[in-house]
Amino acid sequence: MMQLALVIDLNVCVGCHACVTSCKEWNTSGSAGPMSDQNPYGADPTGTFFNRVQTYEVGEFPNTETVHFPKSCLHCEDPPCVPVCPTGASYKRKEDGIVLVNYDKCIGCKYCSWACPYGAREFDEQQRVMKKCTLCVDRIYDTSMAENDRKPACVKACPTSARLFGDIHDPESAVSQAIRESGGYPLMPEWGTQPSNHYLPRRKTRIKIHLDELERADNPLKVDHQLPRPAASEPTLDDVVTW
Amino acid sequence: MHPAFSVIFLTTLIGAAQGLFLALFTVQSYAAFKLLPPPDAHAFYGQGSLLALALLGAGLVASFFHLGRPERAWRSIAMWRTSWLAREVIVLPAFVGVVFLYGLAHWLNWHPVLMTLPGGLPVDPSAILGVAGTLLAFALFICTAMIYACVKFLREWHSSLTVINYILLGGASGFSLAAAFAVLSAPELVSFLAGWAAIITLLGLVSRAASLHRNARLQPKSTLQTAIGIKHPRIVQKAQGFMGGSFNTREYFHGQPVAVLRGVKWFFMLAVFPLPLLFLLSGMQGGGAGGLLAAAFVVQYAGLVAERWFFFAQTNHPQNLYYQSIA
Numbered sequence: 402m403m404q405l406a407l408v409i410d411l412n413v414c415v416g417c418h419a420c421v422t423s424c425k426e427w428n429t430s431g432s433a434g435p436m437s438d439q440n441p442y443g444a445d446p447t448g449t450f451f452n453r454v455q456t457y458e459v460g461e462f463p464n465t466e467t468v469h470f471p472k473s474c475l476h477c478e479d480p481p482c483v484p485v486c487p488t489g490a491s492y493k494r495k496e497d498g499i500v501l502v503n504y505d506k507c508i509g510c511k512y513c514s515w516a517c518p519y520g521a522r523e524f525d526e527q528q529r530v531m532k533k534c535t536l537c538v539d540r541i542y543d544t545s546m547a548e549n550d551r552k553p554a555c556v557k558a559c560p561t562s563a564r565l566f567g568d569i570h571d572p573e574s575a576v577s578q579a580i581r582e583s584g585g586y587p588l589m590p591e592w593g594t595q596p597s598n599h600y601l602p603r604r605k606t607r608i609k610i611h612l613d614e615l616e617r618a619d620n621p622l623k624v625d626h627q628l629p630r631p632a633a634s635e636p637t638l639d640d641v642v643t644w
Numbered sequence: 645m646h647p648a649f650s651v652i653f654l655t656t657l658i659g660a661a662q663g664l665f666l667a668l669f670t671v672q673s674y675a676a677f678k679l680l681p682p683p684d685a686h687a688f689y690g691q692g693s694l695l696a697l698a699l700l701g702a703g704l705v706a707s708f709f710h711l712g713r714p715e716r717a718w719r720s721i722a723m724w725r726t727s728w729l730a731r732e733v734i735v736l737p738a739f740v741g742v743v744f745l746y747g748l749a750h751w752l753n754w755h756p757v758l759m760t761l762p763g764g765l766p767v768d769p770s771a772i773l774g775v776a777g778t779l780l781a782f783a784l785f786i787c788t789a790m791i792y793a794c795v796k797f798l799r800e801w802h803s804s805l806t807v808i809n810y811i812l813l814g815g816a817s818g819f820s821l822a823a824a825f826a827v828l829s830a831p832e833l834v835s836f837l838a839g840w841a842a843i844i845t846l847l848g849l850v851s852r853a854a855s856l857h858r859n860a861r862l863q864p865k866s867t868l869q870t871a872i873g874i875k876h877p878r879i880v881q882k883a884q885g886f887m888g889g890s891f892n893t894r895e896y897f898h899g900q901p902v903a904v905l906r907g908v909k910w911f912f913m914l915a916v917f918p919l920p921l922l923f924l925l926s927g928m929q930g931g932g933a934g935g936l937l938a939a940a941f942v943v944q945y946a947g948l949v950a951e952r953w954f955f956f957a958q959t960n961h962p963q964n965l966y967y968q969s970i971a
Binding site for chain 1: 873883
C-alpha cells in the first residue's frame with residue numbers, strides 16, 4: 402500500500418520560504434482553497450498556511466549552526482487527529498496515505514488540532530473549518546500536467562531540492578533510499594504517530610587523511626627500505642618512468 | 645491550551661445538571677426503600693428535572709459557540725466508534741430526553757406499577773427512567789472527560805483523575821444545587837442533600853488535589869530535541885516562520901502571566917471546596933437557611949468555571965515547542 406510523503410533535507414534547506422509562498426499560491430487557488438488572510442496589510446496580520454519554515458540556532462557561540470526547519474503536516478501512518486474527529490471529516494486515504502479534511506463535513510470544533518502534537522492543522526477564520534497540507538492531492542494526480550509537474554507545489558518550488566516527494570513504502574523509491582541511506586528520521590517519535598514525512602539530518606563532510614596517503618604507497622623504494630628513504634618532495638618512480 | 649468559554653460553560657453546566665439529576669434519583673431511591681420521607685413529586689422531582697433541563701439546555705447552547713460551523717453539528721454523531729466527542733454528542737441528547745421523560749412522569753403523577761420487586765417494592769416508569777438517567781449521567785461524565793483524557797500527549801489530561809474529577813465536581817455542584825433547591829421544594833430533604841453535597845465536595849477536593857499534585861510533577865516527554873530531531877542540549881528558536889499571529893499562536897496559549905494562573909488556581913481551590921463546605925455545613929445546622937445553601941452552589945459554580953479555565957490553561961501542548969520566538 403502506498404504512503405506518499407515528503408523527505409526534507411535539513412542539510413540543504415537554506416530557509417528561503419519559497420516552499421511557503423508556493424504552497425500558499427497553489428493551494429489558495431486550488432481545490433483546498435481559499436487559504437484566507439485576515440488584516441494582511443495591517444499591524445497584526447494573520448492567515449492560513451499549510452507550510453512554514455522556522456529557524457533554530459543549535460549550539461553556543463561560536464560553535465553554532467543555523468538550522469532552517471520546514472514544517473507541515475507529516476501525514477502520520479497512525480494519525481491521532483483522525484479518530485478523534487466526530488464527523489469523519491478528517492480522514493486518511495487508504496490508497497495513498499494522505500491525511501485530508503473534507504471541508505463540507507467539518508464542523509470546526511478544532512478537536513483534531515488539539516489531537517495533533519505537531520500543530521500541523523490551522524483553522525481558517527473565513528471558511529470556519531480546519532485546514533491542513535493536502536500534499537497537493539489536486540496536483541499529483543492531474544494528468545493534464547506534464548509528469549514532471551505532478552509533485553507538490555513546495556517540492557517544485559524548492560531551489561535547492563531540499564524536498565523529495567515519493568512513496569516511502571516502496572523500498573526502491575528515491576525517498577525510501579534517502580531515508581535509509583542518509584539517516585532520515587521522524588519528528589517526536591515518542592508518541593507513536595509514525596510520521597510519514599522524514600527529515601534528513603545536517604551532515605559534516607570530513608575525510609581523514611593518513612600520513613602514508615600523502616606519499617605514494619606503491620613506491621617500491623619506500624616499501625622495501627633498501628635504500629635511504631627519499632624525501633617526500635623528491636621525484637618518485639612514477640615521475641621518472643614512463644610505464 | 646487557550647481556555648474556550650463555550651467549553652467551560654458546557655462542561656460545568658451539564659456537570660451540574662447531571663449531578664442534580666443524580667441527586668433527584670438518589671432521593672427517589674431512598675424514599676422507595678422508606679429511608680427518606682417521600683417529597684412532593686410535582687414540586688421536587690418535576691421542577692427539579694425542569695431545572696436540570698434548563699442547565700442542560702444552557703450547556704448545549706454554549707457548546708454551539710465552540711463550533712465554526714454550528715449548522716453542521718448534527719454530523720458529529722457519525723464517528724462514535726472512535727471519537728469520544730461523537731459519543732458525547734449522542735449521550736447528551738439521550739440524557740436530556742430521559743430527564744425530560746422522568747420529569748414528565750413525576751409532573752403528571754404517572755405512577756402505574758409495572759412490576760413488583762421481591763419484598764413488595766413497586767416499580768413505576770419513573771424508577772426505570774431514573775435508572776436509565778443515572779446510567780446516562782455517568783456515561784455522559786465519562787464521555788465528556790474522555791474527550792480530554794484520551795489525548796495522550798496532553799499529559800495533564802491523560803489520566804484517570806480527569807474522569808474522576810469530572811464525575812466528582814459535577815456531582816458536588818449538582819448536589820449543592822439540589823440542597824439549595826430543596827429549601828423551596830422539599831425542606832425535609834435539605835440536610836440529607838447538603839450532607840451528600842459536602843461528602844462529594846470533600847472527595848472532589850481529594851481527587852482534584854491529587855491531579856494538581858500529579859501535574860505539577862510531570863516531566864515533558866517531548867522536547868525541542870525530539871521536536872526537530874537534533875540531539876544537542878542547547879537549541880534556541882530564532883524564527884517561527886512568521887511575524888504576525890497564527891492559529892498555532894492563539895489556540896494553544898492561554899496568554900496570561902503566571903501570576904494569573906496561580907491566582908485562578910487558589911481561587912478555585914477556595915471557591916470549589918472549603919467555602920461551599922462551610923456554607924453547606926452551616927446551612928444544614930440552621931434549618932431553612934436557604935441563602936447559605938444558595939451561596940454554596942453559586943460560589944461552587946463560580947469556582948468550577950475557574951477550575952475548568954485552569955484545566956485548559958495549565959495544559960501545555962507539545963506543539964508550543966515550535967512557537968517560542970517570533971523572529
